Amino acid sequence: MTDKIKKTKTKRIALTDPKIRALPPPEEDRYDVYDTKSPGLFIRVGKRSKVFYLLRGSDRIKIGNFRDFHHINGPVFEARRAASDILLDLRPSSSHVPSMALGDYLDKHYAAERKGHRRPLRPQTIKSLKSFFSDWLSIPIHRINSDLLSKKITEWESPTTIENGKLKRGNTKATIRKKFILINAVFNHLVRQEHILKNPFNSRGFKIDTVEHKINIYNDNIRYSELMNYLVSEERIELEFDGNRGKTHTRAARIYIAVIIRLGLRDNEARLNNADNFVIESSLEGEQRLRLIIPADITKTGKGREVLLSCPILIPAIRDYKDNHYVHNDDGLMFFNQSTKSAYTNNLGRSLYQELKKEFKLGMNGNGSGRKYDFRHTLATRAYRAKGDIKLVADLIGDSVETASKYYVASDPEAARLVISNLE
Numbered sequence: 001m002t003d004k005i006k007k008t009k010t011k012r013i014a015l016t017d018p019k020i021r022a023l024p025p026p027e028e029d030r031y032d033v034y035d036t037k038s039p040g041l042f043i044r045v046g047k048r049s050k051v052f053y054l055l056r057g058s059d060r061i062k063i064g065n066f067r068d069f070h071h072i073n074g075p076v077f078e079a080r081r082a083a084s085d086i087l088l089d090l091r092p093s094s095s096h097v098p099s100m101a102l103g104d105y106l107d108k109h110y111a112a113e114r115k116g117h118r119r120p121l122r123p124q125t126i127k128s129l130k131s132f133f134s135d136w137l138s139i140p141i142h143r144i145n146s147d148l149l150s151k152k153i154t155e156w157e158s159p160t161t162i163e164n165g166k167l168k169r170g171n172t173k174a175t176i177r178k179k180f181i182l183i184n185a186v187f188n189h190l191v192r193q194e195h196i197l198k199n200p201f202n203s204r205g206f207k208i209d210t211v212e213h214k215i216n217i218y219n220d221n222i223r224y225s226e227l228m229n230y231l232v233s234e235e236r237i238e239l240e241f242d243g244n245r246g247k248t249h250t251r252a253a254r255i256y257i258a259v260i261i262r263l264g265l266r267d268n269e270a271r272l273n274n275a276d277n278f279v280i281e282s283s284l285e286g287e288q289r290l291r292l293i294i295p296a297d298i299t300k301t302g303k304g305r306e307v308l309l310s311c312p313i314l315i316p317a318i319r320d321y322k323d324n325h326y327v328h329n330d331d332g333l334m335f336f337n338q339s340t341k342s343a344y345t346n347n348l349g350r351s352l353y354q355e356l357k358k359e360f361k362l363g364m365n366g367n368g369s370g371r372k373y374d375f376r377h378t379l380a381t382r383a384y385r386a387k388g389d390i391k392l393v394a395d396l397i398g399d400s401v402e403t404a405s406k407y408y409v410a411s412d413p414e415a416a417r418l419v420i421s422n423l424e
Helices: 015-024 073-088 102-113 123-132 144-158 173-192 223-231 236-242 251-263 267-271 314-325 350-360 372-387 391-397 402-407 413-421
Strands: 009-014 031-035 039-045 048-057 059-065 280-282 286-294 303-311
Touching: 015 039, 015 073, 039 059, 039 073, 048 073, 102 123, 102 173, 123 173, 144 173, 223 236, 223 251, 223 314, 223 350, 236 314, 251 267, 251 303, 251 314, 251 350, 251 372, 280 314, 372 391, 372 402, 391 402
Parallel strands: 009 031
Antiparallel strands: 031 039, 039 048, 048 059, 280 286, 286 303
């Protein structure tokens, strides 16, 4: 930072006590430095004082002079806590949830508020949250912030000493990411319920990457027509339900797996979709095709889309399922578990897919380890090779161009070889 800061220039930094002490006097009058970790909090630097304020709309609320704070954790800590308390008092809602301890909220409200949600809450989720964040359970919700999460992540990453003096290694990135997803979901829910104004973990750099992302695709020797025949052809289904096999797979599972594979969908985009969104229509040429509407509320990106498909094997199977085997339910879900009277879990079709992997030797080197998600990569890569249009691919899979390019479209070594060979 330069020795002189003009009052017209706004600074935004993560305020700390040493940084504030080092702020130089103004060139003229005063200047403001905003805190990036507490929305609206800033310190006004004058010639003789440094004062904390909270900006709320067009109102400026004085919190106190920097030198007058004597909290054991320092002035910045106390100013942030004071700002949080002020924001809580100014909330238009009369909700008492922000001042409630996290543990009390999880026990008394979280599961109840999630009832009827498209992604039902499992009892194990509450148990895991209370285990992973045991030292947060007595903290009021409005005082949980990104600093606490940073400390928690450091704690998870660090090795710990267990019985007999043995050293237990820290959590992997994948495990840490799973824990973060759980607590982040709680605070996203609090925002949706209007209990709090903002998720404190958003835009804080807590997108925790797992190991290097691998793009696995199935080569051209894996043909969609063969997969569809195996899953939903009339002959296969008749064989299945005539009792000629050792075990059976439901029609719902067969349609679900087939749709995910053929359209490269995420699990929820098929499993939690409504039957009315599976529209079978005729093209101008009289060809039967499927128009699948994917609502925004079941997508990962929050953006809805429509996908068109012409497939003479899959479409008759979908029509037969809707006309003769669909289980009517209040939510209108395409795939509804009649036994549990609820949406299927993501175990739907698991045993069928295991069978499919062995039959077609799916996976790296045909070892049967392939994931359903690899078909999403395969669809994106094949579509890009066919059209060379990354925007089309992004629209098809419902992601941004950057994400489609980085995570879904595998490079083509043969195409690269031809380009290099033709250079003069």
